[in-house]
Amino acid sequence: MKKWMLLCLACALLLAGCGARDDAGEGKNYADYVVVGFSQVGAESDWRKTNTRSMQEALSEENGYRLIFDDSQQKQERQITAIRNFIQQEVDYIVLAPNTEMGWTTVLAEAKAAGIPVIIVDRRIDVADNELFTCWVGSDFRKEGNTAVTWMEQHFGDRPLKIVHLQGNIGPTAQIGRTGALNAGLAAHDNWELVFRAPGDYTQAKGQELVEQLIRDGVEFNVIYAENDNMAYGAINALKAAGIRPGEDVAIISFDANRAALQMILDGEISLDVECNPLQGPRVQAVIEQLEAGKTPQKFTFVEETFFDADTLTPEIVESREY
Ligand code: GZL
Numbered sequence: 001m002k003k004w005m006l007l008c009l010a011c012a013l014l015l016a017g018c019g020a021r022d023d024a025g026e027g028k029n030y031a032d033y034v035v036v037g038f039s040q041v042g043a044e045s046d047w048r049k050t051n052t053r054s055m056q057e058a059l060s061e062e063n064g065y066r067l068i069f070d071d072s073q074q075k076q077e078r079q080i081t082a083i084r085n086f087i088q089q090e091v092d093y094i095v096l097a098p099n100t101e102m103g104w105t106t107v108l109a110e111a112k113a114a115g116i117p118v119i120i121v122d123r124r125i126d127v128a129d130n131e132l133f134t135c136w137v138g139s140d141f142r143k144e145g146n147t148a149v150t151w152m153e154q155h156f157g158d159r160p161l162k163i164v165h166l167q168g169n170i171g172p173t174a175q176i177g178r179t180g181a182l183n184a185g186l187a188a189h190d191n192w193e194l195v196f197r198a199p200g201d202y203t204q205a206k207g208q209e210l211v212e213q214l215i216r217d218g219v220e221f222n223v224i225y226a227e228n229d230n231m232a233y234g235a236i237n238a239l240k241a242a243g244i245r246p247g248e249d250v251a252i253i254s255f256d257a258n259r260a261a262l263q264m265i266l267d268g269e270i271s272l273d274v275e276c277n278p279l280q281g282p283r284v285q286a287v288i289e290q291l292e293a294g295k296t297p298q299k300f301t302f303v304e305e306t307f308f309d310a311d312t313l314t315p316e317i318v319e320s321r322e323y
Helices: 003-016 046-058 076-088 105-113 141-156 173-188 204-216 229-241 259-266 281-292 315-320
Strands: 034-040 065-071 093-096 118-122 135-138 161-167 192-199 223-226 251-256 272-275 300-302 307-309
Touching (some): 034 076, 034 281, 046 065, 046 118, 065 076, 076 093, 076 105, 105 118, 141 223, 141 251, 161 204, 161 229, 192 204, 204 229, 229 259
Parallel strands (some): 034 065, 034 093, 161 192, 223 251
């Protein structure tokens, strides 16, 4: 056999062996590990970074896992490519934190055909066949929004509200639920006026940019309903730079309840923060352990969540928070 043919054969054999259990040059053998491919939305917010950390801590090598992580930078097409790579590497499980609800049927059918269970975390997916995924762990986003709207009703009464609405990127369940609740509040209250609405993509930079523009344009508003803390931080920075007092001149409603945002409640800048729990790693680990033991996990698991305002929050609670 000619040398070039031997070289091609060697490369082919090497590539064929590049599965999820090979050491990828790390000198380790992963044959005895549970291999999990995790497609994450991105790193757009503090919530997301905490969610990633929770998954990495739970699905660690010490716990018997090899975690193959992909950050999709909030692009669904990158998630679809990552899932196909996980299938090709013959992982044991796929965990998907979907950037948006639609567009998953084809690639999840490929995972199902490959016999790889798919666990959905955080946001929901909208597929006709719920057998395309094993189970889902996440939040009730409409309930989160309803909590915020009920609080606004109770605390603002019949005051005329001029509301600026900073949405997440359009399409994820978190945005759909929190926006749907505010829409119901606007329909129910003649004294609530929506003066501006736009996606801030859950990022601090975009939240600040949108509110800076509103201030430049002289738009009048007295409430900012921000669909996550990072957009609220950006809005607060814009208000302060213009000499407008967050929490005094403009009430800030936010979601996620990161520790930094809770401190802003104590500082009188944020009025309400509805918790959205990112600590899903242990729950996913428990689901995988059930599956490894041949058991069937619950199809839908909602994480417990609450809300925080100046009436209930103390420095001790802020200090005790895990994120
Ligand atoms: C909610 C999650 C949202 C957070 C944002 O579960 O999908 O995405 O509220 C994050 O902080 O970017």
